[in-house]
Amino acid sequence: MSEKRAVGQMLVSADRERFVEIDAHKVARGSFYTTDEAWLIAPVRAFINQALLSCASVLDPFAGDGHLLDLVRREFGAAVFGLDIAGAKWARNDSLVSIPNAGGAMIVTNPPYLANHSASRKGVSQIVATYFDGSDYDNLYKIALDKCLAVSDFVVAVIPETFLLSSFDKSRLQVVSVIEGDLFSDTEAPAVVACFGPAGGANDASVFVGEKPIGKLSEILELRRGRSRSGIRIVFNDPNGRIGLRAVDAQDVNRRIEFIFGDFEYKRSKVKESSRLMTYLDIPELSDEQLQQVISRANHLLAELREKSCDLVLAPFKGNDKLGNRRRRLDYALARQLLNEAS
Ligand SMILES: C[S@@+](CC[C@H](N)C(=O)[O-])C[C@H]1O[C@@H](n2cnc3c(N)ncnc32)[C@H](O)[C@@H]1O
Structure with a gap:
């Protein structure tokens, strides 16, 4: 075309x-x-x-x-x-x-x-x-x-x-x-x-x-590189996944990047192999209760990472949020590392 x-x-x-x-x-x-x-x-x-x-x-x-x-x-x-x-x-x-x-x-x-x-x-x-x-x-x-x-x-x-x-x-x-x-x-x-x-x-x-x-720069990049890459099996882009991932900051400051237990604003029917901004995923080996703990720890690790790197380990995403902060995107490689570390 x-x-x-x-x-x-x-x-x-x-x-x-x-x-x-x-x-x-x-x-x-x-x-x-x-x-x-x-x-x-x-x-x-x-x-x-x-x-x-x-x-x-x-x-x-x-x-x-x-x-x-x-x-x-x-x-x-x-x-x-x-x-x-x-x-x-x-x-x-x-x-x-x-x-x-x-x-x-x-x-x-x-x-x-x-x-x-x-x-x-x-x-x-x-x-x-x-x-x-x-x-x-x-x-x-x-x-x-x-x-x-x-x-x-x-x-x-x-x-x-x-x-x-x-x-x-x-x-x-x-x-x-x-x-x-x-x-x-x-x-x-x-x-x-x-x-x-x-x-x-x-x-x-x-x-x-x-x-x-x-x-x-080396210290900031190390915050990303120094994390474990392998570990528990995680299935991304699974329409039935028990974890929601908002991988991009919305303009609304209450909707920042977050791991969520269960449904969130993204419709499960929209999940595709190529989804990169919002999705559902699962860690099949874990019970619901264990998942909730992993989600809470992963969100905590993410908050810490954002603070220490002033967000620079996350790719910029078009435009700013309503408070004027640059919006960011969490790539799935780093999302996987955070979930591994939290498991
Ligand atoms: C982003 S603008 C920057 C202009 C200026 N530095 C500024 O900040 O106001 C890029 C400039 O590069 C010029 N440009 C694009 N391709 C070029 C090339 N192959 N060789 C020389 N200049 C080029 C464009 O004409 C344009 O004026």
């Missing part, structure tokens, strides 16, 4: 073959500008000041309207220059292919974001296919970051928060801060500002939420 679709037709329902018109070039180029200044928090400022001791200028290879460069020029008095594949403001360059940086400028950028799978859903594959061909990366921002890191010792990039849980090499990452609030003028993508230094420097990043220090 997708081959026959015109560029710019975004698939919204495969079952009903529904499409909506989108601005294909805006999506393919990731032209969502960073109009807010929330990314320039104190630890990032300190990083840029330090980097400017070694770099004479600042380059944004995906410069767009130049919002980031304007701010850097204003705040640091640095010489700045941009490149872009579109528009007339900067020298033209395809920075997803290579970035000229003979002068060793520091890079400050907000590259385009586009997942390979959503490129086809959004009907823009034809525009971006050449970048993904032969690349191991699944998102344009990772290709962009790789190109930036190849030509500069110091890179500050505003990128999706999912970067933190991704397998992208983080050995040069020195500082990363989760940006709260809406950073972009016209998208809700949850973002972080990531600061990379030269290879061989400190290789455990300091993590912040806004200005608040949370700990070292």
Whole structure:
């Protein structure tokens, strides 16, 4: 179906073959500008000041309207220059292919974001296919970051928060801060500002939420990795399962991620093999009474994990709840680990 679709037709329902018109070039180029200044928090400022001791200028290879460069020029008095594949403001360059940086400028950028799978859903594959061909990366921002890191010792990039849980090499990452609030003028993508230094420097990043220090990246990821992966048999996506799982925070703050004994707002008839946000599951070896204890312990472990990691071990989910907190999603691998530990 997708081959026959015109560029710019975004698939919204495969079952009903529904499409909506989108601005294909805006999506393919990731032209969502960073109009807010929330990314320039104190630890990032300190990083840029330090980097400017070694770099004479600042380059944004995906410069767009130049919002980031304007701010850097204003705040640091640095010489700045941009490149872009579109528009007339900067020298033209395809920075997803290579970035000229003979002068060793520091890079400050907000590259385009586009997942390979959503490129086809959004009907823009034809525009971006050449970048993904032969690349191991699944998102344009990772290709962009790789190109930036190849030509500069110091890179500050505003990128999706999912970067933190991704397998992208983080050995040069020195500082990363989760940006709260809406950073972009016209998208809700949850973002972080990531600061990379030269290879061989400190290789455990300091993590912040806004200005608040949370700990070292390795400690936060260990909260997830350090849990037992095997144990009791758990059957997911079982319409008759005795445990309900709301695996995503609702906008209503009373409906956060939770294991529930018995029925909850999700209809059992909707459970599918592919259910990822709400489901029913079972631990067949346990009695009802034992299950209730496991559920209570698993919810307790989850609350502890959320608090210790400031939610960063959970993937961000679109938008915020009604109190303005970023919504989160519990993947089933981690749900399984929590239930194992609670059993
Ligand atoms: C997310 S916008 C960021 C603009 C600017 N950094 C900001 O935050 O305001 C991404 C920019 O990258 C440009 N772009 C997309 N693909 C590109 C490519 N292959 N080479 C160079 N620029 C590209 C787009 O035209 C767009 O201006």
